Amino acid sequence: MSESNMSISDRSHKSDEHLNMNRWHGELWNDECLNDERLRDDRMQQTRYMEQAGQKEARPRIAFFITSLAGGGAEKVVTMLLRGLDPAQYELHLIVNRLEGPYVPLLPFYVQVTELQSARLRSALPILVKQLKRIQPHVVVSHMWENNVLATLANIWGGFGYGTLLCEHSAISYRRALGTDALRGWCYRRSDAVVGCSEQMGMELHEWLGIPDERIQVVPNPIIDHEFEARAAEPCSHQWLSQLSLEQEMFEQQVGQPKERFMLEHGAERRFSPVLIGVGRLVPEKRFDLFITAISRVRELHPHWDVRGVIVGEGVQRRQLEDLKDALRLQNVVDLPGYVSNPLPYLRAAHLFVQTSDVEGLPTALVEAVACGTDVVATCTATGTEEVLCGVHNAALVPCGNMDVIVSKLIEMLERQEQQWLQRFEPQQLELKLDMGLEMKLGAEIGMRIGMDQGQDQVQEQQNASPRGGVAILVPQPDELHTRQVPYKLPLAQSVHASHLQRFTLTEATNRYAELINEALARRGWHHNSAGSEVNNCEITVRI
CATH class of the missing domain: 3.40.50.2000 (Glycogen Phosphorylase B;)
Structure with missing residues (x-):
């Protein structure tokens, strides 16, 4: 039986054969990285997950596909998702044309990296098909429209039958070369899901490319993590x-x-x-x-x-x-x-x-x-x-x-x-004191309580002295809600409700992508019960 005609469950047992053929990102870790205590602890934690994974049944192979790891938003998203997804649940691969860019050192060591090394991405289709035959992924998660088209065409040409999640990171309405929208629409309608990173992008996918609403998923980019x-x-x-x-x-x-x-x-x-x-x-x-x-x-x-x-x-x-x-x-x-x-x-x-x-x-x-x-x-x-x-x-x-x-x-x-x-130069402003109640983190946390009279324009003075002896600060007016006052700023802004920022956390995005991956696996007979990662859970707390 040829590889292209193998069932997904048969392909799962070929993982070990491909393991040594892939380029492990661990080779790129240098002494400087390993001397970083945070990275060293991270690697130890990831190693435990890999040991647990070795005791389980074969994991589905999930391949992320992007041009490189240059310093852009999409590249950062791919890096964070690879760090967020649970390696005990998925065998994670990364396919790039060139392994270059500032996010390379941030890749987890357990991600198996494949470089296409094509002179031009648009001529990379034959090389991509060859590498996909070697990797045999169950789901491909591609990012940026050129890669989305290549992932779809490679699936058809190679007869793989893998699931595709096609992720857009730029406005669909942005003017591109003639025929681009028609090609994207044709490919996207053949995917398991098309992921837009904003609600407006989701609407544009439907209005500009004719993608059915049931195929469009909106998942905001993971930007805020536990660090x-x-x-x-x-x-x-x-x-x-x-x-x-x-x-x-x-x-x-x-x-x-x-x-x-x-x-x-x-x-x-x-x-x-x-x-x-x-x-x-x-x-x-x-x-x-x-x-x-x-x-x-x-x-x-x-x-x-x-x-x-x-x-x-x-x-x-x-x-x-x-x-x-x-x-x-x-x-x-x-x-x-x-x-x-x-x-x-x-x-x-x-x-x-x-x-x-x-x-x-x-x-x-x-x-x-x-x-x-x-x-x-x-x-x-x-x-x-x-x-x-x-x-x-x-x-x-x-x-x-x-x-x-x-x-x-x-x-x-x-x-x-x-x-x-x-x-800040006015003498009366020097009498304002910080008290417990609103926490600021400026290296160390400073507690303060702000008293504001909603019916007056002036900030009222607090009588209780700060436990740190009192640091002068000008409190913003409630109608302006200017939460930053030079140089005081909150790492997480007071003016934004916690639920607003929660949409942009790694936990939220990882769980949503895991759901979409599992749905694509289920359509192909692979019943996978994992949720997202349990490693990098992130809770956003805004103290008011």
Whole structure:
């Protein structure tokens, strides 16, 4: 009996034959990784799961397919899902054209990696079919539309009969080459499920590609995991932002008054110095040219502000953006530090997160900014952005590509922050004390209780002294709900209800993907009872 005609249950016993033929990611782990206590503990935990798996019956083989592990949102999603799914329940594979990108070191060692190494992805179909014959997956979970098409065509060409979950990460309405939508629609209607990362994308799948509603599944990207708060609390290495975060909080603990007031009393100039941040790949659709130009415009309109900008990310447009920065004489005003493995401390320390994209699926950096409590100005892309910002009060939506509105909203948000900043110089503000009730994490937790009178404009003074001796802070007005006050920010924003952020957790996404995988297995006679991972459960708690 040929491999292509074998039943799924017969194929399951071929797993050991393929084990040594696959490239184990464990070979890529170096001494530096193993010296990291967190990674070492993670590996020990994963090893226990593998030992348990060896005592069970053969597991279904699940292959994730993506071009590479470059520093984009889809690549991060694949990495997190591979870390979240239970290796005791699934034999996990990753198929990439090139094993490259910043997320490679984050792959669990038990994931078996296959590289196609095709000169061009569009010519990779014969190589993909050959590798799929070797792996014999039961379900393929592909990401990005080109890979979705290849996974479908390979299934038909090779006669495999595996289940397909085809995942989209960008707006369907975004203009692409002629015939792309027809090809995608034809392939997607032959899948077990088409996964969109936002509700609006789910609607576009139906309206633009004609996918039946029963085949469309909406699963928001996993962005918040059990390590999110710890990563957000790490110190920021950028010199502009580090001065706005933990260093200032420690200064206040030692000196007993806000740094601005202390410096003013000693002759220092009082000047509002906000830092704006953008995060993403340096590609045309992110429109970081608008980000840089907007900073130039804001500085022209408010020369008394020392506005600066940081763009975290790497990509093909670096040279153009550097040239634009030089042309606008912003050499020491806008910084492009490149890819950063942990952007959360940057987001947490910045005054404003600015999204200027024309196209987004579900903007990862935007969710992270909201979870960090950072004020937001974001372009209203066709999908994702409105859903993320629904109910978020410290955010403003602006039309895509409209420079005048972007600049106007930036100034409006910064003026409000400036007023809060200026009030830190007022003597009466120094009398506000922190008390237990609302917890902030700034390296260590500081408890405080905020008293607000809903019928008055002024924040009422709390009489109880802080157990830490009292740290001055300006409490935001209830109608503004500005939860961040330079430099105080919550790793998980007060202004967002816990259930809103829960949608973007690794636990939520892992369980949903596991359900879809198990449904695809059941259609092919494999009755699998696993839920998601039990390793990386994540609960979001917002303390109010």
